[in-house]
Amino acid sequence: MRAQPRTKWRAAALAVAVVAGATACSTSRAADPGGAAPSSAGASASASPDAASGEKDSSFYAPQVRASAQRAGVSPQLLMAILYNESYKPHDPAFQRSWQKIKKDAAFGIVNMHKAAFDETKQGRPFAHRDWEELPDDPALAVEAAAWFLHDLARQLPADRPGTYTKDELLALGYNTGAGNMAAFARGARPGSQAQSYLDRLHANWDKAGEAVRG
Structure with a gap:
């Protein structure tokens, strides 16, 4: 969930492409043998990918954001802002899996969630049977996982706080x-850089x- 400069990812993409190519040449399996098909929760087909990177603008996922935020009882604006914050990283599935071969603790998905966070968040939830x-x-x-992660964070906020930051700022x-x-x-406490x-x-x-x- 921590951000790294976008330029680092663009530079790393070349190295990852080499790794991905080597993997494809060394095995006959598909890139995601056993992964689930993408869910169709209502993303607008009219949204267009980012011209420079091929990534969909985060607003493409507004229907999922609204629905998940409502279920988890969190602010949809906060959840969407976090998607924008996390959009610094390429989210192509093949890229993510290739990068994870290099950086074992890499995060997955458009919300950049680490495995430990996902596995803890899914407990007792409708997606408990799903895998990171x-x-x-x-x-x-x-x-959905990000929304419930924010829900769980909100329950851990101290009741008595000085008001330096809003609830949404603290959750972010x-x-x-x-x-x-x-x-x-x-x-x-003051945040670091x-x-x-x-x-x-x-x-x-x-x-x-x-x-x-709102759109």
Whole structure:
């Protein structure tokens, strides 16, 4: 869930492409042997991919965001803003799996969720039978998991906090840095440069996230 410069991913794409090609040449299996088909939760077919990268703009997933946010009882604008925050990374399923071969602790899906976070979040939820490895192929599952992760973070917020940050700001910081750090920020600790950068991007994405979920 932590951001890295977009330029790093573009540079890494060449190296990953070589790895992906080697994998394809060395095995006859499909890239995702056993993964689930993408869910059709209502994404608008009229949304267009980003011209430079081929990635869909995060607003493409607004229907999933609205539905998942309602089920989890979280702000759809916050959830959409987090999708925008996490869009720095290429989300092509083949790319993600190739990158994971290089970086074993890499995150999966359009919400950049790590395995431990997904496995904890899914407990007792309707998607408890799903696997983290399905996230690259199923944006709806990724959005649903992110919504419930935010729901669980909200339950861990201290009731008494100084008001330095809004609830949504704290949840975004928790999404990026974990529940323990979120609680520290809620009590008045100052974010480091990386967490502050995430918060700054949240502010930059806030208005367009609101427009996307209202559309």
